[in-house]
Amino acid sequence: MNVYITTHSENTLINCIYEAQRCYLQVQNKFRCKIGNVIGNIRDILDSLLLSQKETIDEGSDLAESLTDAHLVGTISDLFGAGTDTTIITLHWTLAIMAEYQDIQKKVAMEIEEVIGHDRLPSLEDRGRLPYAEATMMEVLRFSSILPLGLPHATTCDVMLGILVFWTTSD
Ligand code: HEM
Numbered sequence: 005m006n007v008y009i010t011t012h013s014e015n016t017l018i019n020c021i022y023e024a025q026r027c028y029l030q031v032q033n034k035f036r037c038k039i040g041n042v043i044g045n046i047r048d049i050l051d052s053l054l055l056s057q058k059e060t061i062d063e064g065s066d067l068a069e070s071l072t073d074a075h076l077v078g079t080i081s082d083l084f085g086a087g088t089d090t091t092i093i094t095l096h097w098t099l100a101i102m103a104e105y106q107d108i109q110k111k112v113a114m115e116i117e118e119v120i121g122h123d124r125l126p127s128l129e130d131r132g133r134l135p136y137a138e139a140t141m142m143e144v145l146r147f148s149s150i151l152p153l154g155l156p157h158a159t160t161c162d163v164m165l166g167i168l169v170f171w172t173t174s175d
Contacts (some may be wrong), residue, residue: 024084025077050080090150097148098141112137 046052053076060068102109115136120126131138163170 024081049083050076053079093150094145094148097150098144101144101147108140112140 043055046055053071057068057071057076059065060071102112115134116126119130119133126134159170159172161172163172
């Protein structure tokens with residue numbers, strides 16, 4: 005991997021990434037000690053990844069090459085990296101928009117109160133029963149548009165899709 009360091013802030017960022025990777029390894033080691041407990045008791049993606057890693061190694065599968073410790077740390081750090089700022093910034097936008105449009109905030113609150121009440125947390129099953137809240141979230145995402153250009157993507161080989169050709173950029 006090439007790392008080009010040009011400014012102090014980039015240097016700091018790269019140190020943070022290395023520090024985060026050290027933390028992920030510590031977390032992973034802790035979980036690994038408990039691998040016996042996760043069998044039949046998958047609680048999250050880290051449990052699933054550790055179990056898949058163990059299974060591929062036990063079976064002597066070629067897939068074990070794609071589930072090394074480095075891959076697991078990479079996957080977990082992708083989720084934290086991609087999921088932290090996006091969620092924080094979207095929540096900031098939500099608060100700002102709800103403060104500006106209090107009539108809409110009231111309707112969302114009433115719907116949540118009617119459907120969920122105060123005695124439990126919301127779950128995915130509630131999603132279809134909260135159309136106004138969901139439409140509001142969609143509108144916040146559309147309006148805030150925090151990643152307007154998305155992420156750069158590339159094909160790993162030349163691909164023909166109808167009349168479109170995507171030339172690979174990797175050699
Ligand atoms: C409101 C919160 C979020 C927003 C607005 C958001 C937005 C986005 C956008 C626009 C992309 C690029 C899609 C593309 O160009 O193909 C993306 C990709 C991604 N997001 Fe999120 N995201 C959010 C939360 C999260 C969370 C919580 C996670 C993980 C726990 C996550 C993990 C990822 C990953 C792994 C990718 C890359 C997918 C790929 O490689 O194709 N995101 N996200």
